[in-house]
Amino acid sequence: MSEILPEASKIKIIATDIDGTLVTPEGKVSERTEKVIQKILKKYPNLHFVLASGRARPATKQICEKLQIVKRPNTEYILCNGCIIYDYNSNIVWQDTLSPELLRKVHELLKPSSECIYMYCVGDDTVLYDKEWAKILRDEYEEQTVVKDIEEYIQEIESGRVKINKLGFLISDKSIVEKYQSKLESLKKEYNLDSSYAAPIFLEYMPPKTNKGTGLTQLMNKLRVKKDEVISFGDGGNDIELFKAVGWPIAVENACDELKQYAKLITKSNAEDGVADILERIFLKDELMN
Template sequence: MEHKIKMIGLDLDGTLLTDKKELTARTKAVISRTLSQGIVVLVATGRPWMGIPEELRNFPGMRYALTSNGARVIDTQENRVIEEHLLSPRLALKVLETCGKYDTLQEVYFDGQGYAPADKMASVERYHRNPSMCEYMRNTRIPVDNIAELVKEENRGLDKVQALFADMGERTQAWTELREVGGLELVGSLKYNIEINAAGVNKGTGLVNLGKMLRIKRGEIMAFGDGDNDIVMLKEVGIGVAMANAEAKVKEAADYITMSNEEDGVAEAIEKMVLRV
């Protein structure tokens, strides 16, 4: 089947990046070749802007970035936010209060920057299972004494709240409570987290809206993902590609399943379906 793809959205963790949070030489080469053909390539991630690896933030030809699950879409060339859907401080405080009843490491994102409690960051290994994710957190979050107080002081919309749980039973309880709050979008790209955005915010809507701005049709968009926060995106676009390491429900939402993130699955699918290598 022929597909004329004009835009490709790439999830990061478990998709574009290896388990060590690295971008392989092959994948970089394929992205560069794709961009050289006039195809828009962008990251579509739950991470805040400052949590995206520097080599991707400065990747030649990669102009756009969809961050915080679609809460903030950025034009890096013009250094401006072209779309944002923020969580109110009132709801953010309710989320922090709810998750704060449990053993969690909570963080908030303002203007593309993540903030986390200094005391919980000191024991980040309790909440993140992957050593590479622990290192990522240490390198990209600004430690503060109290994130609830930060939200009160800022008193403005924020990109996202995330809670990492030490106990999965507590995660289930917190999820149930948060669903009753209203006005929230809940996903869990990791088996031990809850990501909280304003209602209606997701990668799929963000990617399709960017396509409209660029006069790219839904059917001309391809997207890659592996986690819960990628499901809507894979369903919304013309070709949704799940990684071999993706959760079963993500694979069910996809049109195509490629190799794993440890096997250059993104590069493999782009070469086969877009570049025709």
């Protein structure tokens, strides 16, 4: 494991996962993280700062306000695990969607059940049919939830009036994740879907070759940035492709073992402000020495 840090002057993009990485275990931006990132972005105004998350855009609002990056030029958002990319001015830079035929097949295969609720990411909205789960997503994850009748909504999708970026499953018990992965395996292969599991409750399916890594690669190509000019941070299995896309993948100490295999560096845990700690040593080392 290399201990050599990248040179600040050569880095053009910082891309970070949110939950389990940028924020504390309580889901908050710490005071140290807030101050360090604000200092770095003030010192390097041309540095691109990217939030790469499974979240939809409304669920990033408080974090953006804390970091003072709302409407900041050179700030981008790779959301819904890479299905949609926004620029700093809320314009959609790129997006991908799932086929209505697939969504009908998923609905017929599973039907609503108490142990597995499914949801749809539609731009800013998270649409689902269960009021209790909608409240959990709204209160605990700050998602902008909409409750719909599932049969009526499937018909809206099939009519083409609604485009779905991502299909998500809220699993009530971690032990049954494999059960639903197995049920959906044939559809995953038929439609060549990408998938990710973010413990403990989120199992998600995206359009082919769509994930945080492909989203970041789209952005890198647009900005003409090379792999060795990009740092990424993550903690979970859905960050693997994000790590593969860059030259400087950095895992927080609390990351899963699978992700750590792809890391060039490991920083402190999210409980110890790991992202802020290593960014400070890269971009603000002169201040640390004084």
